[in-house]
Amino acid sequence: xxxxxxxxxREDFPLTVGPVFFDGxxxxxxxxxxxxxxxxxxxxxxxxxxxxxxxEERPFALLVGDRGTGRGSRFLYEHLIKNLPSLSPRVLVLHxxxxxxxxxxKVCQSxxxxxxxxxxxxxxxxxxxxxxxxxxxxxxxFTPDHSEMAFLADPEASHPAYVSRHLFESDxxxxxxxxxxxxxxxxxxxxxxxxxxxxxxxxxxxxIGRISEPDIPALEAIGGTGDTISGMLGAFIHAxxxxxxxxxxxxxxxxxxxxxxxxxxATKIREIIAAIPAVLRDHVPRQNPVPFxxxx
Amino acid sequence: xxxxxxxxxxxxxxxxxxxxxxxxxxxxxxxxxSGYEVRLVAPPPELRRGCDLAVEVNLVEKxxxxxxxxxxxxxxxDILPLKGKGELLNVVKVTDFGEAVMVKAGNMKLTFxxxxxxxxxxxxxxxxxxxxxxxxxxxxxxxDAERPKEKGFTLCSLxxxxxxxESLEIWRKQIKE
Numbered sequence: 001x002x003x004x005x006x007x008x009x010r011e012d013f014p015l016t017v018g019p020v021f022f023d024g025x026x027x028x029x030x031x032x033x034x035x036x037x038x039x040x041x042x043x044x045x046x047x048x049x050x051x052x053x054x055x056e057e058r059p060f061a062l063l064v065g066d067r068g069t070g071r072g073s074r075f076l077y078e079h080l081i082k083n084l085p086s087l088s089p090r091v092l093v094l095h096x097x098x099x100x101x102x103x104x105x106k107v108c109q110s111x112x113x114x115x116x117x118x119x120x121x122x123x124x125x126x127x128x129x130x131x132x133x134x135x136x137x138x139x140x141x142f143t144p145d146h147s148e149m150a151f152l153a154d155p156e157a158s159h160p161a162y163v164s165r166h167l168f169e170s171d172x173x174x175x176x177x178x179x180x181x182x183x184x185x186x187x188x189x190x191x192x193x194x195x196x197x198x199x200x201x202x203x204x205x206x207x208i209g210r211i212s213e214p215d216i217p218a219l220e221a222i223g224g225t226g227d228t229i230s231g232m233l234g235a236f237i238h239a240x241x242x243x244x245x246x247x248x249x250x251x252x253x254x255x256x257x258x259x260x261x262x263x264x265x266a267t268k269i270r271e272i273i274a275a276i277p278a279v280l281r282d283h284v285p286r287q288n289p290v291p292f293x294x295x296x
Numbered sequence: 297x298x299x300x301x302x303x304x305x306x307x308x309x310x311x312x313x314x315x316x317x318x319x320x321x322x323x324x325x326x327x328x329x330s331g332y333e334v335r336l337v338a339p340p341p342e343l344r345r346g347c348d349l350a351v352e353v354n355l356v357e358k359x360x361x362x363x364x365x366x367x368x369x370x371x372x373x374d375i376l377p378l379k380g381k382g383e384l385l386n387v388v389k390v391t392d393f394g395e396a397v398m399v400k401a402g403n404m405k406l407t408f409x410x411x412x413x414x415x416x417x418x419x420x421x422x423x424x425x426x427x428x429x430x431x432x433x434x435x436x437x438x439x440d441a442e443r444p445k446e447k448g449f450t451l452c453s454l455x456x457x458x459x460x461x462e463s464l465e466i467w468r469k470q471i472k473e
Contacts, residue, residue: 007424007427008427009424009425009427009428009430009431037427037430037431038418038419038426038427038430039426039427039430040427041427066424067424067425067428067449068360068423068424068425068428068448068449068450068453069331069360069449070354070357070424070449071331072424073424095422096422096423096424096426096427097424098354098356098357098423098424098450099354099356099422099423100354101309123422124421124422124423125356125422125423125424125452126422127422128356128422128423132309145403145420147400147402147403147420148403148422151403154380156379156380156381157380158309158310158355158356158377158378158379158380159309159355159356159451159452160385160402160403160451160452160455161384161385161402161403161451161452161454161455162355162377162380162381162383162384162385162451163385163402164381165385165387168385168387168402169387217393218393220391220398220405220419221391221393221396221398221405221407221416221417221419222417222419223417223418223419223420223430224419225419226419226420264393264395264396265393265395265396265398265407265416265417266395266396266407266409266416266417267417268417
């Protein structure tokens with residue numbers, strides 16, 4: 001099971017778990033529909049497209065409404081703490097939720113009780129909570145953007161809003177140094193997929209891959225383009241691709257989807273997601289493993 | 297009373313300082329009644345100002361906590377992180393895409409159309425109020441939109457508010473020229 005956990009911006013959406021159906025515009029989960037907008041919904045939509053292309057089972061989602069008060073997030077944490085061992089997903093993606101360090105710690109403890117430890121991926125505020133609570137080494141992959149990379153490398157910061165000015169200002173120029181520093185300080189997961197003008201794949205603090213083509217500068221402005229990378233990453237891993245191949249594939253497909261959609265700064269994430277099936281058909285071999293040079 | 301030093305691993309990341317013990321107790325009561333998980337603690341010596349009683353909070357919820365205390369008329373001195381520097385990042389970066397301008401503040405980016413002043417995209421962030429603010433602000437004119445900090449609850453919303461503030465200033469300068 002690929003289990004994706006996060007919040008959606010509605011107060012009237014109860015905690016719901018199950019397989020997700022995606023029609024290209026809306027997600028349907030246990031009879032409830034969710035618009036595919038920036039955030040966890042975009043992540044789930046991109047994961048669904050990859051799973052369908054590869055003939056894999058539908059991703060499972062654990063979603064709850066939360067517009068920022070944290071009430072829904074706390075239900076989500078509690079559900080995971082109680083039920084992760086029985087769910088025992090192969091891949092677990094934690095995404096938009098209020099960062100609560102104490103609860104994230106319990107989620108990690110619960111994951112250790114699964115029949116087989118899941119591949120653990122964190123993005124967005126789930127990543128903030130994991131780093132701030134000193135739990136980063138328990139995760140297999142974090143997917144920060146460049147400013148979040150500065151946060152991971154700042155041992156004092158508990159949220160990107162409090163990152164040191166000099167680290168924030170370094171932006172993309174010092175990514176290899178920041179990645180190494182974050183790993184040494186136990187602020188990084190085993191692998192980092194760093195999203196930006198150049199995407200970096202980092203393992204144990206060292207850069208092992210860079211993806212910068214096609215160059216689509218507008219992607220940085222489009223809300224949800226980091227979410228789609230994380231969703232595709234989880235789906236490729238769940239299908240059996242190696243972590244490294246999955247990271248490179250997700251980054252490449254995301255850029256190509258930007259190119260296929262003719263992305264401008266005003267493009268919406270649903271347009272990027274709509275381009276993913278065509279990119280997959282044109283560029284991603286269905287066989288696994290994929291030779292590394294074929295996907296770089 | 298519990299000290300923040302005794303069990304650092306389980307504490308959340310911020311603290312509210314007050315002038316008096318009465319204000320601290322009132323602040324804690326107000327926040328608890330509003331659903332926040334908070335507790336009274338002794339402030340660490342390096343942060344201590346005002347009285348010897350403080351309220352420990354999840355710093356991420358700063359925007360909502362400030363609004364909650366303000367709306368109920370509760371006085372406080374400051375809300376600070378328990379470690380690191382006490383000030384929010386206040387640096388912005390501006391990218392001109394030609395037809396649109398992107399303003400980045402911390403982990404948040406707001407992009408607006410140069411001709412109309414309309415918000416065309418919001419990206420970055422990770423707290424649960426961001427998708428909500430995204431849907432609230434998208435396709436709204438900067439001059440007509442409510443500021444993110446008035447509807448958000450988290451530090452991400454404060455970073456988005458900073459990007460919004462800068463965007464509005466750029467837009468206003470542009471229409472004057």
